[in-house]
Amino acid sequence: MKRYYLIFFILLLFKSFAIGQNDSIILPEVMITAPFNQPIQNAVFIIKHLPDSNEIGVLTPLTDLMANDGVYFKSYSANGLTTASNRGFGASQTKVYWNGFLLNSPLNGTMDLNLINIDASSTKVTFVKSNIPVMGGLSGPGGSIWIEPSFVNSKNESSINLRLGSFNTYNITAALQTSKKSFVNILRFGAGKADNNYKYRSVLNYKRPYVRLKDAESSQWSLSDNMLIKLKASQLNINLLFNDNKRSLPPTITSSGPAAFQKDRAIKAGLSYDSALGKFSQISVNAGYSYDELLYYFVKNEKGHASYFVHTFPLSINSSTRLLHHEIKLNFNNIFYNIQSSEIEVPEEINHNLTIEINNGEDHFINYGGSFQKQLTTFYNPPPSYRLYTEGKFPKNFKMSLSYARTHQLPTLNDRYWPLSGNVDLLVEESSSFELNTNYFNSNGSGNSFLISASLFHNTVDNWIAWIPVSGDFWSPFNVQKVISKGVDINMDRKFRLRENVNIKVNYNLNISDPKIDKIYLGSPAIVGKKLIYVPNFQQGISATVYLSNSNFYAFWRNVGKRFTSFDNDKAYQLNSYSLFDIGYKRSVRIKESRINVGLKANNIFDSSYETIAYRPMAGRSFEVSAAWIIRYGD
Numbered sequence: 001m002k003r004y005y006l007i008f009f010i011l012l013l014f015k016s017f018a019i020g021q022n023d024s025i026i027l028p029e030v031m032i033t034a035p036f037n038q039p040i041q042n043a044v045f046i047i048k049h050l051p052d053s054n055e056i057g058v059l060t061p062l063t064d065l066m067a068n069d070g071v072y073f074k075s076y077s078a079n080g081l082t083t084a085s086n087r088g089f090g091a092s093q094t095k096v097y098w099n100g101f102l103l104n105s106p107l108n109g110t111m112d113l114n115l116i117n118i119d120a121s122s123t124k125v126t127f128v129k130s131n132i133p134v135m136g137g138l139s140g141p142g143g144s145i146w147i148e149p150s151f152v153n154s155k156n157e158s159s160i161n162l163r164l165g166s167f168n169t170y171n172i173t174a175a176l177q178t179s180k181k182s183f184v185n186i187l188r189f190g191a192g193k194a195d196n197n198y199k200y201r202s203v204l205n206y207k208r209p210y211v212r213l214k215d216a217e218s219s220q221w222s223l224s225d226n227m228l229i230k231l232k233a234s235q236l237n238i239n240l241l242f243n244d245n246k247r248s249l250p251p252t253i254t255s256s257g258p259a260a261f262q263k264d265r266a267i268k269a270g271l272s273y274d275s276a277l278g279k280f281s282q283i284s285v286n287a288g289y290s291y292d293e294l295l296y297y298f299v300k301n302e303k304g305h306a307s308y309f310v311h312t313f314p315l316s317i318n319s320s321t322r323l324l325h326h327e328i329k330l331n332f333n334n335i336f337y338n339i340q341s342s343e344i345e346v347p348e349e350i351n352h353n354l355t356i357e358i359n360n361g362e363d364h365f366i367n368y369g370g371s372f373q374k375q376l377t378t379f380y381n382p383p384p385s386y387r388l389y390t391e392g393k394f395p396k397n398f399k400m401s402l403s404y405a406r407t408h409q410l411p412t413l414n415d416r417y418w419p420l421s422g423n424v425d426l427l428v429e430e431s432s433s434f435e436l437n438t439n440y441f442n443s444n445g446s447g448n449s450f451l452i453s454a455s456l457f458h459n460t461v462d463n464w465i466a467w468i469p470v471s472g473d474f475w476s477p478f479n480v481q482k483v484i485s486k487g488v489d490i491n492m493d494r495k496f497r498l499r500e501n502v503n504i505k506v507n508y509n510l511n512i513s514d515p516k517i518d519k520i521y522l523g524s525p526a527i528v529g530k531k532l533i534y535v536p537n538f539q540q541g542i543s544a545t546v547y548l549s550n551s552n553f554y555a556f557w558r559n560v561g562k563r564f565t566s567f568d569n570d571k572a573y574q575l576n577s578y579s580l581f582d583i584g585y586k587r588s589v590r591i592k593e594s595r596i597n598v599g600l601k602a603n604n605i606f607d608s609s610y611e612t613i614a615y616r617p618m619a620g621r622s623f624e625v626s627a628a629w630i631i632r633y634g635d
């Protein structure tokens with residue numbers, strides 16, 4: 001308990017110090033809650049989803065929001081276990097943060113993205129596709145995803161939202177925003193359920209070309225509260241989140257085995273305090289607690305199950321200042337892990353992280369900067385990570401940047417301590433990345449604009465950790481290979497204003513990545529030069545939205561290339577490419593101080609059959625209808 005008393009003593013100390021300052025923190029109209037750590041903004045390939053108060057405030061899966069971001073989602077089924085693969089790398093190499101909390105499990109390093117539902121009207125999502133040392137956190141060749149609750153206005157309002165869809169799907173959300181001169185609070189509740197009993201093409205029974213998926217139902221509910229208190233020279237953020245999820249896990253469609261069942265529960269609590277220190281400096285202290293519970297039932301409706309309970313206690317101190325025309329940021333972060341499990345015995349672990357960033361700002365013809373990060377844990381002392389970049393601004397709104405980064409990823413707890421097969425002698429994975437970015441933006445100031453960003457990247461991961469068979473069905477993790485991934489990312493946005501109340505927005509995204517095994521340390525030499533499994537040859541997407549005065553029409557098309565499912569790249573087991581096309585309509589009606597939004601959407605309208613994981617079919621054509629009632633009151 002001494003650790004926790006120390007955390008709050010430091011918070012009170014900084015609060016007492018900050019109130020005496022004469023300077024003020026400038027708070028913009030759209031206020032992002034101050035998190036533990038924030039995504040870097042300098043000379044990296046970033047895709048941003050900004051909060052939009054015109055959105056229907058129904059909880060939306062994160063995977064839907066990011067469907068056109070050039071990231072490959074591997075799903076067991078609709079609403080099933082889903083992980084992300086960016087630029088050809090694995091799920092553990094893409095880090096996911098909620099309000100600065102690292103969500104990736106310390107057990108296996110991954111994050112199930114279908115457990116994350118957001119309100120797009122008041123949430124900012126930033127996808128950093130580049131490999132960088134993150135302030136106070138970790139990153140890897142797969143980049144990082146940042147989810148930050150926001151306050152998009154200073155009004156008192158309440159809302160209730162309902163979404164109904166195919167396969168017995170429903171989702172209900174209620175929110176209450178309270179705002180005063182120096183206080184804003186948003187309380188949200190959400191609940192949902194889906195049977196996911198869609199039909200798919202049979203691979204076993206040719207007399208029944210289509211069969212219905214069974215044992216894939218899911219349900220969840222969540223409660224969150226985001227509070228911002230503004231003081232004269234400081235601000236205090238309190239963020240709370242509770243999630244409860246249950247779902248069945250069907251076997252592959254080629255198996256006659258029983259379905260499994262999984263329960264997930266999470267509690268996140270964070271306290272962040274920011275204060276101005278003079279005219280050009282700022283400091284923040286952040287403390288929190290995270291609890292994750294997973295119960296895995298090997299056979300659905302049976303009592304026997306595996307249990308995992310993870311307690312995380314993060315504490316960080318951030319400071320920033322301007323010195324000699326340079327911006328300097330310093331972050332010191334400590335994370336304490338306590339894990340209890342029926343399957344694995346894991347010693348307590350502390351992760352210390354020191355990060356320093358320096359840059360010359362963003363208003364120069366030539367910008368430059370870098371970051372240095374030193375990580376030290378109870379059992380590992382990896383070499384420092386770092387990043388260097390330079391960026392040139394040219395006439396006609398054109399920018400070009402060049403960066404090099406070297407980062408390190410520790411073996412997961414499962415890798416080290418799994419009973420009988422864990423390997424405590426694993427080496428740290430080492431990642432190096434070279435990236436060339438270009439950016440062009442042009443706007444005539446009358447609603448017409450054009451933005452294009454392109455990136456050429458070359459990533460290398462050495463001492464790649466993978467589980468390989470040792471004897472029969474006995475598998476164990478080893479540092480098995482060196483992987484090189486080369487490719488390109490392109491993102492384009494075009495906005496047109498046809499008339500005063502008629503606007504069009506078009507977006508195009510293309511990702512090509514080619515990760516191949518360069519060296520092999522263990523296993524068959526025959527896989528050298530082969531491509532990693534479950535990495536598309538390419539993926540692209542186009543979205544178009546027509547905005548009218550009180551409504552909009554939108555369409556979304558995405559195309560994913562072929563993927564190998566075997567390490568020898570046997571084309572007989574290759575997944576076919578697929579295309580999906582969605583359309584939708586939204587309308588908003590104002591009645592005095594309230595607003596009613598309605599929406600219709602058709603997903604996969606051509607009823608394409610596809611898989612993101614072999615023998616795990618995804619849903620075909622589906623429909624959904626949504627409605628929201630927003631009431632604004634008071635000043």
